[in-house]
Amino acid sequence: DAKTTQPTSMDCAEGRAANLPCNHSTISGNEYVYWYRQIHSQGPQYIIHGLKNNETNEMASLIITEDRKSSTLILPHATLRDTAVYYCIVRVALGGWRIKAAGNKLTFGGGTRVLVKP
Amino acid sequence: GAGVSQTPSNKVTEKGKYVELRCDPISGHTALYWYRQSLGQGPEFLIYFQGTGAADDSGLPNDRFFAVRPEGSVSTLKIQRTERGDSAVYLCASSLGLNTEAFFGQGTRLTVV
Numbered sequence: 616d617a618k619t620t621q622p623t624s625m626d627c628a629e630g631r632a633a634n635l636p637c638n639h640s641t642i643s644g645n646e647y648v649y650w651y652r653q654i655h656s657q658g659p660q661y662i663i664h665g666l667k668n669n670e671t672n673e674m675a676s677l678i679i680t681e682d683r684k685s686s687t688l689i690l691p692h693a694t695l696r697d698t699a700v701y702y703c704i705v706r707v708a709l710g711g712w713r714i715k716a717a718g719n720k721l722t723f724g725g726g727t728r729v730l731v732k733p
Numbered sequence: 734g735a736g737v738s739q740t741p742s743n744k745v746t747e748k749g750k751y752v753e754l755r756c757d758p759i760s761g762h763t764a765l766y767w768y769r770q771s772l773g774q775g776p777e778f779l780i781y782f783q784g785t786g787a788a789d790d791s792g793l794p795n796d797r798f799f800a801v802r803p804e805g806s807v808s809t810l811k812i813q814r815t816e817r818g819d820s821a822v823y824l825c826a827s828s829l830g831l832n833t834e835a836f837f838g839q840g841t842r843l844t845v846v
Binding site: 656657658659660661664700702720721722723724725726 | 824
């Protein structure tokens with residue numbers, strides 16, 4: 616799976632949008648971008664994923680550049696409960712025989728430690 | 734239960750002892766994963782099961798680590814002759830299929846003294 620690069624940490628103000636960047640310049644055409652977050656003392660939580668189109672769900676929006684070499688996770692109205700470590704992960708889209716080879720195996724990097732301040 | 738359940742939540746053991754960590758996945762989830770997380774780092778893949786069989790155990794650090802899932806549901810991670818370096822949070826996750834999102838448990842914090 617392609618390697619990702621994220622800032623180590625960032626602060627954002629409560630109620631404002633939080634924009635979390637991720638670089639994945641070596642991403643392949645069959646690789647998805649996934650975002651997970653981990654709140655202190657909890658297991659990672661799935662947020663969103665996408666291949667090439669922008670995606671939105673109840674938690675966040677994912678903006679992927681046209682060349683797919685970078686993406687941004689947007690938390691539209693950050694709350695104090697959004698304080699967590701956010702992981703950007705690139706994972707191959709599985710099909711056929713490769714399903715058994717890779718499954719849902721995720722390669723986590725260091726993530727971005729996001730602190731939402733009042 | 735509604736989510737992935739891991740027991741115990743905390744385990745303290747002496748160096749050289751044997752430990753077992755249990756994971757109850759979400760009902761109906763065929764895929765189950767074990768990860769290990771050291772302080773200040775992201776989770777590190779250990780092993781995953783598709784049904785009863787281990788489909789990929791490439792992340793197990795050495796032969797002191799072993800995991801089973803005999804009936805395709807509950808899984809147990811077993812660590813023999815524990816070492817202080819095994820101290821970490823051990824996370825379990827499950828997913829409905831291999832291409833669907835993984836749901837993680839709260840983890841078991843293992844401390845080897």
